[in-house]
Amino acid sequence: MTAARGRFITLEGGEGTGKSTQARILAAALETRGVKVRVTREPGGSPLAEKVREVLLSGLAQPLGPQGEAALFAAARADHVRETIAPALAAGTWVICDRFTDSTRVYQGAVGKADPRLLRALDRVSVADTVPDLTLVLDVPPEIGLARAAARGKGAAADRFEREGVEYHAAIRAAFLSLAEAEPERCVVIDAGGDVDSVAARILSAVTTRLPLPAVAGAPA
Numbered sequence: 001m002t003a004a005r006g007r008f009i010t011l012e013g014g015e016g017t018g019k020s021t022q023a024r025i026l027a028a029a030l031e032t033r034g035v036k037v038r039v040t041r042e043p044g045g046s047p048l049a050e051k052v053r054e055v056l057l058s059g060l061a062q063p064l065g066p067q068g069e070a071a072l073f074a075a076a077r078a079d080h081v082r083e084t085i086a087p088a089l090a091a092g093t094w095v096i097c098d099r100f101t102d103s104t105r106v107y108q109g110a111v112g113k114a115d116p117r118l119l120r121a122l123d124r125v126s127v128a129d130t131v132p133d134l135t136l137v138l139d140v141p142p143e144i145g146l147a148r149a150a151a152r153g154k155g156a157a158a159d160r161f162e163r164e165g166v167e168y169h170a171a172i173r174a175a176f177l178s179l180a181e182a183e184p185e186r187c188v189v190i191d192a193g194g195d196v197d198s199v200a201a202r203i204l205s206a207v208t209t210r211l212p213l214p215a216v217a218g219a220p221a
């Protein structure tokens, strides 16, 4: 018997909104309910895409401009989808991805002003039909997200995106909110303020409301 396709969940939002933390917590909660889960991230998520991540976050590619960076994010994404995401979904594993193509639409598109026709063409090649079933947009004011990221990264050098000012991160937040508003059937905005456990409860509630879990004997409801 072939396994039913897994579900594809993406976590999006600005810096320090808690995506990585919540991806791990959501995976553990789903596994408790009998779901096999693979957590991954972008840029990265496959050996080759992790190498492209280093180039992008170092700022080496910044002189290429938003369109050049978008092409690199898409090249990494094509490999990530082919090597990691699509095989997991085909095997019936649920995939939780920390950032995906909405990040390109927001960072390089809405804020960077890359040509939307280019971004759509890149999506056709890199994403094709591997579209998320559910996208959780984690939302906090940028001052809170940046403070969280700074507290975590004490002593480490800021990456190419962390070096941007608060106005830039406010524009990113607004762009994520308007993207979510435009696609309510796929996107849910999660209030990511408050403690980790409260945010995790909001996320689990959104996931179990939108995506029916496979029935597993003995698993908690």
Ligand code: Z5A
Pocket (backbone or CB within 6 Å): 014, 015, 016, 017, 018, 019, 020, 021, 022, 042, 043, 057, 073, 099, 100, 101, 102, 103, 104, 105, 107, 108, 148, 149, 151, 152, 159, 161, 162, 192, 193, 194, 195, 196, 197, 199
């Ligand atoms: N980018 C792009 O431009 N185009 C693209 O297509 C893609 C990405 C895919 C990736 O950097 C950068 O690439 C990203 C956009 C760009 N840059 N920015 N900004 P990254 O992966 O290194 O950075 P990030 O995605 O923004 O992740 P982050 O800074 O690690 O944030 P996070 O994953 O949302 O948060 P976290 O790591 O879970 O939490 C941050 C800290 O806050 C940590 O110490 C936690 O313990 C703490 N935390 C988490 N939740 C809470 C709550 N609720 N209360 C208090 N403290 C908390």
